[in-house]
Amino acid sequence: MDRRHALYEWFRINRFKVDLAATCLLVLLFGPVYLVADRPSLFLISCGLLLPLAWRRTRPVVAAAVVVLVCLVQWAIGAEPVAGQIAVPLVIYATAAYGPAWASRTVLLLGLLGGVMLTTREYSSSAESGIMGLTIGALYTVLIWMLVLVSWTLGDLTRVRRLQLQALEDRTRRLEIEQLQERQLAAADERSHIAREMHDIVAHSLSVIITQADGARYAATAKPELATEALATIAATGRDSLGEMRRLLGVLRSDEDAPTRPQPRLSDLDELLLGFRAARLNVSFEQLGMPRRALPTGAELTAYRIIQEALTNVMKHAGPHARASVTLTWQGRGLELNVVDDGRGAAADPPTGGGGNGLRGMAERISLYDGSLTAGPLQGGGFRVSAFIPYSEA
Numbered sequence: 386m387d388r389r390h391a392l393y394e395w396f397r398i399n400r401f402k403v404d405l406a407a408t409c410l411l412v413l414l415f416g417p418v419y420l421v422a423d424r425p426s427l428f429l430i431s432c433g434l435l436l437p438l439a440w441r442r443t444r445p446v447v448a449a450a451v452v453v454l455v456c457l458v459q460w461a462i463g464a465e466p467v468a469g470q471i472a473v474p475l476v477i478y479a480t481a482a483y484g485p486a487w488a489s490r491t492v493l494l495l496g497l498l499g500g501v502m503l504t505t506r507e508y509s510s511s512a513e514s515g516i517m518g519l520t521i522g523a524l525y526t527v528l529i530w531m532l533v534l535v536s537w538t539l540g541d542l543t544r545v546r547r548l549q550l551q552a553l554e555d556r557t558r559r560l561e562i563e564q565l566q567e568r569q570l571a572a573a574d575e576r577s578h579i580a581r582e583m584h585d586i587v588a589h590s591l592s593v594i595i596t597q598a599d600g601a602r603y604a605a606t607a608k609p610e611l612a613t614e615a616l617a618t619i620a621a622t623g624r625d626s627l628g629e630m631r632r633l634l635g636v637l638r639s640d641e642d643a644p645t646r647p648q649p650r651l652s653d654l655d656e657l658l659l660g661f662r663a664a665r666l667n668v669s670f671e672q673l674g675m676p677r678r679a680l681p682t683g684a685e686l687t688a689y690r691i692i693q694e695a696l697t698n699v700m701k702h703a704g705p706h707a708r709a710s711v712t713l714t715w716q717g718r719g720l721e722l723n724v725v726d727d728g729r730g731a732a733a734d735p736p737t738g739g740g741g742n743g744l745r746g747m748a749e750r751i752s753l754y755d756g757s758l759t760a761g762p763l764q765g766g767g768f769r770v771s772a773f774i775p776y777s778e779a
Contacts, residue, residue, distance in 0.1 A: 400442045401440070404439050404440070404441055405439040407438070408435060408438045411435045411438065411469075411471070411472075412431075412432055415435065415467075415468035415471070416431055418468070426462075426464065430455060430458075430464055430469065431468055431469030433455040433469070434452055434455050434470060435469045435471075435472050436451075437449075437451040437452050437472070437476065438472055438475055438476065438479075441476055441479035441483075442479055442483050445480045445483045445488065446484050446485070448476055449477075449479075449480045449484070449488065449492050460502055460506065466503070473496065473499070474535075474536035475536070476492070477496050477536040477537050478536045478539055479540065481536075481539075481540025481541045481544060482539075482540035482541070482543035489541065492537070493534075496533035496536075497530055497533055499529075499533075500525075500526050500529030500530050500533060503525075504522045504523075504525045504526045504529070505522070562660060566660075566693065567697070569693075570690070570694060573690060594623065598615070598619060600612075600615050601615035601616055649689045650682065650686065651685045651688060654692065654711075655670075657692065657693060657696075658711070661700070666696065666699065666700055666707075667706075667707070667709070668696060668699075668709045668711060669708075669710045669711070670710075671710070671711070671713070672713045673712065673713065673714045673715065674715035674716065676720070677715070678776060680774060680776075683753070683754070684756075684774050687750045687751055687753070687754060687756075687774065688713075688720060690750060691747050691750070691758070691770065692711055692724060694747055695709075695747075695770040696709060699726045699768070703728020703729060704729045706728075707729075708727050708728075709724060709726040709727075709728075710723075710724070710725050710726075711724050712725075718775050719773060719774050719776045720773070721771070722771070722773075722774075723769065723770070723771045724769070724770040725763070725768070725770075726767050727766060729766060744758075744760050747770070751774060754775070755775055756774040757772065757773050758770070758771070758772045758773075759772075
């Protein structure tokens with residue numbers, strides 16, 4: 386099975402080599418017979434019909450144009466049909482399967498017209514006349530039309546199947562990228578919750594410890610027993626806080642899928658955008674101005690996650706042909722970032738535009754740095770996510 390798949394892949398990738406080999410075989414089969422019969426003109430016509438088949442899949446329009454031109458020359462000089470005429474149904478099939486839609490329709494019409502031109506010439510100059518001649522001419526025309534229609538229909542079915550397979554492959558790649566992004570965002574959100582818990586624990590514990598320590602210092606001389614109680618309270622609070630922090634850190638360590646590399650920053654945006662572009666999202670990036678000073682690591686992580694979430698929403702809700710742009714503007718007061726798309730996400734999924742979990746998570750993150758976030762649909766279609774992170778909290 387693996388060898389068969391590898392052979393199929395080789396045939397699919399090396400289309401021109403395969404078609405060239407098949408063309409050479411056809412020329413050897415249908416060309417020399419006219420040289421043996423001392424008919425060089427028919428040999429040239431037959432080769433002129435067969436040689437373009439080498440480009441029937443790589444350049445189907447060019448191949449079809451050459452075959453049509455040779456057929457017109459053949460009809461104009463009154464040459465008889467040749468064995469190389471087999472190229473006509475083959476090039477009709479190839480153009481319908483691999484060429485643009487206009488070329489597919491054009492070769493179909495030219496094939497039907499060619500059948501009429503061939504039979505009209507053959508039976509208008511023959512000795513037969515009357516009902517018998519018309520009947521034979523009509524029969525040959527119908528047979529040629531059937532051959533043309535069968536070739537074109539098979540080619541069109543091949544085109545439909547190829548486009549369906551390509552769409553399925555693109556959708557599979559998109560779903561894989563979306564699942565990866567969702568897992569990363571879920572993990573980042575969980576770590577954000579744990580970080581807030583640790584912040585609350587540390588802040589509360591330190592407040593209690595500081596208060597008790599101040600009380601113990603003042604009571605040490607007047608009421609030593611109160612100082613002892615305060616010190617006991619400090620010890621108990623410290624032990625409880627240490628236990629809570631160990632528990633939370635244990636949750637983090639037990640996550641086997643947790644990344645071990647440092648948290649991403651704005652300098653990692655290129656890698657992020659490459660991932661979305663690999664998923665067939667048309668996204669552009671622009672950075673304006675220069676930073677007056679560096680943002681803290683947490684603020685850069687917040688900006689990175691906002692861009693990641695916004696682009697993930699574009700892939701989910703904006704439609705298959707949407708385009709997005711990411712703009713970072715360094716101002717005197719801080720960093721402004723904008724993610725804009727021209728899709729239909731706002732109309733297709735109003736809850737996301739109106740404050741879904743992703744947008745709420747963005748707002749929670751940026752509020753930690755005294756920033757602001759706005760998101761909403763644009764007039765004429767599309768969606769915009771705009772955020773500002775000031776230097777004041779840097």
